[in-house]
Amino acid sequence: MHHDTPLLTTLVLGLGLAYLFGMLAQRFKMPPLIGYLVAGICVGPFTPGPLANQELATELAEIGVILLMFGVGLHFSIKDLLSVKKIAIPGAIVQIAIATLMGMGLAHLMGWPWGQGFVFGLALSVASTVVLLKALQKHDVESTEQGRIAIGWLIVEDLVMVLALVLLPALAGLLGGIGSNSSVGIGELVVVTLAKVVAFVAFMLIIGRRVIPWILEKTVWTGSRELFRLGVLAIALGVAYGASHLFGVSFALGAFFAGMVLAESEFSHRAAEESLPLRDAFAVLFFVSVGMLFDPSIIIKHPYALVGTVVVIVIGKSLAAWGIVRAYGYSSSTASTIAASLAQIGEFSFILATLGMSLGLLNRDANALIIAGALISILLNPLLFSFLLHQLPQDGIKQESA
Template sequence: MPHDVNLIILLAVGFGLALVFGYIAARLRLPPLIGYLIAGILISPNTPGVVADLTLANQLAELGVMFLMFGVGMHFSLKDLFEVRRIALPGAILQITVATILGMLVALYWGWSVGAALVFGLSLSCASTVVLLKALGDRGLLDSINGKIAVGWLLVEDLVMVLVLVLLPAVAMLLGGHAPEGHDASQNVWLTLGLTLIKVGGFIAFMLIIGKRLVPMIMQFVARLGSRELFTLTVVAAAVSIAYGSYAIFGVSMALGAFFAGMVVKESDFSHRAEAETLPLREIFSILFFVSVGMLFDPRIIVEQPLHILAVIAIIMVGKTIAAMALVLFFRYPINTALTVGASLAQIGEFSFILATLGLSLGLLDLEAQNLILAGALFSISLNSFLFSAVEPVQKWIRERSHLARLLERSNDPLAMLPDEVDQDYLRDQVVIVGHGEVGSRLTRSLMAQGIKVVIAEENREIVENLRAQDIPAVSGSATEPSVLIQAHIQHARLLILSPMDLIDIHKIVDTAKLLNPKIEVLVCAESKQEAELIRQDDVGKVYYAKEEMAHNMSDYILNQIELAHHQHPH
């Protein structure tokens, strides 16, 4: 077979099988990336049949990593992270530490070196952003407080892993591996580490000072030309050239370069357009990445090392989950949040693969370790959707055993009760606003400016603390729980305003409110036209939908202007 068609064979067979198995996985309600990994296994040298070029696959995987990291950078939002920083920051760091220690202890028990055990533990500690965003999106949880905590937690994990990818080559020799290509093996480890940190610092400073201004400026310049393909090319060129430049000039990994490229593109006014137009390309390369990862996997390990694989799955799905849940409950969030965050983290994905490949290239891991990590990813991602499905029944089971639920949910939580300073006279004819997002916060400001009394019910504890610091009465907790509405003194309220939320939750809240206060008036903000129509059919209360209100306000304004002009210039 001529050498020059290897790429075509890899793409044709790889994409063909990825499509077939991705479709089967999607039909089975599993993430399609399971199908892509299986496609890679089938064309790998470890299985009979068509064998694709592994060297080529590795190079395409590098490109895949760059585009995956570019995507992570584009989704990275400091604002989202800031909203949940008090739980996500310590929670993620502690959970990474617990999972890494568990992985290390098991690996050391198997007789591995300390360096191999450390990289192995770190590989098992980081969940997949791709899998999490898909799981939360499918269940409509991305904008919920539970979803925001899980995504914020993962953003911290991603940042820690980016740091590990940068530092690992510098300390590889200290851990018993060998120096990466192009590095002087005789150089002092601490000097190498110091130089690496200086280079990374230099690169980050360059990106934040120059890149942050230059890239959006170029994008704006190209966007004015009105050429769609030139705009897409600009974004792709920015991603690839910054990734390569970071490696060639600063000696920093291409993955870190691509991550920062995504972050600076996100700063641009055209970030939504950039994301939409590069999405097909990023998805194609991420599929190639998962196919090439599958090509590295040797399925014989399932038969040869079943107990090792079970230990890996237990660390990922039991150890990490319990650690995460315990931390969430420690921060006094409800059981539902603890279970959702626990389920979110009970899998490993792209960073684990990148870390395993790096560990292999630095001589810290062997093929057996890489296969165990890949097997752990395959099984944990496959089982993850079942864990999400178990959240509701498990929560119900715990709540039915109320003594256990009370113990776990800390009924003596100060944020779950209104502060003593709130005057009882204030808690009459007040407006209760459920949710302090964009709609809720604007309403609160507007009503308070008019001297109208408000009480906020909000799930995010940090928002509640901030509101109380501004002397705005607020209660922490889900308003679907009657106790939260009772604390907000719904029985004496004049009005209940609900921010956009799940239809079932709207019914639960309104039913409780009307039971406690039959005369209360309800206003509901709907997210979509269909949702607005459904709420109106159910006659829950007065419904407001943003686009309808905008059209209504604009038509009112136009009619007023026409009427004014008519009075000024009567015929």
């Protein structure tokens, strides 16, 4: 007897094709992320062939976002950031501002409203954690000063994007999107939103940092690896859900702080290890769902806009980073490493674009350009990284003054 099983169909199509295209991408020395996005394009509504349930894929992607942000929190290191704070903090903020303005300029040429241009530019300004770390590891520079600066820079970018995810819903009306139905003004709404965030952060720092490690400690005493894995998953999802329903902040922020609090405990390494399979599986579904939103016709409809998007990501953003690092007195090789590391976009761009679409701040064309820009920049990044590292002289690196 045949049963209608849209959830099972979506999982089978999404994971099955993601595995197939991920293997092909790996075979051709490309990040598997490319394969996952292609899988989503294949089962999306804009291409012929099997069609997955987009609503279910979006729900599953929400879990993927929660677990991705939980993983970012688990690997968040204040020590790494503080060691390069003099260059990473101002450098990342200025680079985000420059890239956002370039994206807004491109959006203006296309006749888009300024609010949409702002979200579009913001999505182009942040590099992919996955791609950046793998590039540094591949060239064995993650433990060098260049690598520490790149990682610190990335941490600042991630923190700015977390803040953007929190504030965008409150600012949506001002930016021309779907605003709140409340009669409260924009300024008051932002203040209320920030107050909720502060309340949530205080709750996590005062109570969460004691309760979460205590729960995992009790779980460890049971000697059950299965229960420990389940406990980590329950904490990630539970804190994200509670943050949204009790404090009115995003799932993403809740999951990030759950990971960050857990990162301070003695169980952080084991929690990261045990949660990795589930994080990977749902992250794959997130990238598949992003691919489903991609309309390939954008290549024909707006070829110049696509070229402009890639130029902003690969050239504009990189030149900005290179110039900032050089302005701080670092060598050209250090500046080139940072520039190459940031010459792509990825998961945070997709999360921001998904939120922007739900708030009416991005249209399908803008989302398609972001996805296409990510695909092309991720493909070009290894070539650019190899060229800059092997063609430029590896001269000395200026040490920061005390």
